[in-house]
Amino acid sequence: MRLLLLARHLAVAASFLVGAAIAAHAADDVGTLTPGKIVAGVDANNKPYSYIDNGKMTGFDVELVRAIAAKLGLTADFRAQDFAGLLPSVANQQVDLAAGSISITKERLKMVDFSEGYLTGLLSVGTLPDSTIGADVTSVKDKRIGVVQGTIEDTYSQSYLPGAQIVRFPNINAGFLALRNKYIDGYFIDKTLLEGLQGKYPDLKLADKLDISASNLPAGFPMRKGNVKLEAAVNKAIGELVADGTWLKLYQQFNPGYPKPDPMPPYAMK
Incomplete structure (x- = not known):
């Protein structure tokens, strides 16, 4: 009887070891x-x-x-x-x-x-409420437009916003502070990110008149x-x-x- 119980315990232990080995192998394979x-x-x-x-x-x-x-x-x-x-x-x-x-x-x-x-999504140029940047892309000509370095807004800024002066920032917060302090005229970012800033800082009344599709x-x-x-x-x-x-x-x-x-x-x- 003891031998039978011992055999059963060994079988259970072996099954756990095999299962662990299989799981580890599966993780390795990923x-x-x-x-x-x-x-x-x-x-x-x-x-x-x-x-x-x-x-x-x-x-x-x-x-x-x-x-x-x-x-x-x-x-x-x-x-x-x-x-x-x-x-x-x-x-x-x-x-x-x-x-x-x-x-x-x-x-x-x-x-x-x-x-x-x-x-997929939309890109947008965020501005302060008194900005002259509007829905026409030509309105960004000669304007200082901020982008986050390394983003598609940075990579394609000249084709999306011809004539704009592009100013690069390491992260979204740095660019936002520059916009709030009027160091830049507009902030070219993902529209969803801009909506997040609008919700977080409602008193600034950030505008988003210029949207550009990035579905491609x-x-x-x-x-x-x-x-x-x-x-x-x-x-x-x-x-x-x-x-x-x-x-x-x-x-x-x-x-x-x-x-x-x-x-x-x-x-x-x-």
Whole structure:
């Protein structure tokens, strides 16, 4: 009888060991830098995509990464840095991927690979209420327009805003302070980010008369070049999260009042 009980205990223990080995192997196969964990670089001042609320990192991209990690059986860890440093940190294998509405462009694809596109949106020039910048793009000529260094607004500023004098900042807060202090005439950023500033600082009465579509440059998750395992795993997880409704739930949570996107992800660069 004792021998039978001992055999049963050994069998149970062996099954746990096998299960742990399989889980560890699965995590290794995903292609993350650390088995069992996905490390994402984020800009902590990038609301509604990535920001700190009550001491916790959150936002649409952050919660989407958490959901992707859960699908892959991983934990998610976030490392805050300026937007301009996100792609280099991915390329130098300091993080597994970066998150924060980072558009897929031909220039960026020279440095990193991307997941499939999971988000599209609008860009906007934010101004103080007495600005002469209006809905006509010619109104920015000779105006000092701020951008966050390394963003698509920076990369495509001359084609989007011909004749403007571009002033670069390391993060969104630095540019906002420059606009508030009238060091720049306008601030060219993601429209959702501008709406966040309008909600946070209603007394400033920030205007957004000039909108520019960026639907041809969807956002994806940058990953180290050649990391096909992680790219395939992330793409599969995004597809599952769209199919089960998680993506839409997060989108509506962090973009209240916005209509349901049509079509839904994935999106491709055009």
